Amino acid sequence: MPKAVILSSGGLDSTTCLAMAIDMGYEPITLTFDYGQRHRIELDAAKEVGEYYGVKQHIIADIGLFRDIGQSALTDAIEVPKNLSVDDLSNDIPVTYVPARNLVFLAMATGVAETQGASDIFIGVNALDYSGYPDCRPEFINAFSTAANLATKAGSEGTTVRIQTPLIHLSKSEIIKAGHALDAPYHLTHSCYAPTNDNESCGQCDSCLLRLKGFADASLVDPISYAGT
């Protein structure tokens, strides 16, 4: 079986990517980043999703740098904004943006792919419900792919690492339908940027609102529980 590195955050999108990669016949290597995110329950969710699929190599990469340089509501003491509805989401780059995050994540995934002999990297970015993050755009993924193949021993010898973005043109509801069809373990996933002390999802941050709207649009029931419901 060809190997693939799957960037796994424990969320809905990366879990769908993992389900798709397995369905396509890849042996998955999951790669999770500990970058000082305030919602650390993500790391546990990523681990549980990996265990659900019996993943043999689950790599947790520590990126202390993101803690040190800060400036994102996901790592710093900046308040995560709460909205009343998904219509209030702005198209501006939000305060939850972590500088150059996907650039660093994909660079590290390239190093893992090269050493582990993986031909593909799966990343669950999508350009529609992308929350305004610049590093989720297809132009970025294409440019990164060119750079990665020039950077590596593999690329310089003619073989290439392929960056797969199966969700890039899907809406959140299409992602959920696709994952549901593959029996992706959504009950183990975590999306909330601002969980309660009991690790319940808030239901009001950008990420919760997009998730809830996605399930509603897909006419499916979100299996996780939300605070106050």
Place this chain on the structure above:
Amino acid sequence: MPKAVILSSGGLDSTTCLAMAIDMGYEPITLTFDYGQRHRIELDAAKEVGEYYGVKQHIIADIGLFRDIGQSALTDAIEVPKNLSVDDLSNDIPVTYVPARNLVFLAMATGVAETQGASDIFIGVNALDYSGYPDCRPEFINAFSTAANLATKAGSEGTTVRIQTPLIHLSKSEIIKAGHALDAPYHLTHSCYAPTNDNESCGQCDSCLLRLKGFADASLVDPISYAGT
């Protein structure tokens, strides 16, 4: 003064880059990577070079991932090759190659530049005496620059981060002459891949041989000492 992030390894090339950036009027932020390199004296050298220049922000980024995924003589228990002369150096990618190293380093530098408001990143790669590393080629730097600007908030708003590679077309002796003219503190630098237990340079690894030949070709005296001399 405009700020620049300088990738600083404590070696000859990055120290020359730092001297050049300061000479060009940038306020330097030095960024050093702890990636489990076996020759840890590098980290001390980088710190001393920064102190020599009174650098206000010296960031050390830990990349444990490179230790975990291994497969390089610089991080693993793979023997660093010793050669009798610089003519024995091969053009193949050497065992000291760390997978996707410059890709990861530049990605992190981009994150630092974005959060610290730096307009430029200096990296001391050079394409002539490049020891066969694929991620020192100008094609890679250009492709990375495109990807980095698409990845970042800065790039998406029209302003850009510029990757400066002032050494890229210089030979080792030209680099040394340029640094010497700027009084770069070469006495504080470290280049050896396989230092002795007393932290003396071996004089026989690829890096020592290229350094010694560079000083000889530049008709200058290398101020550091070598084992057995």
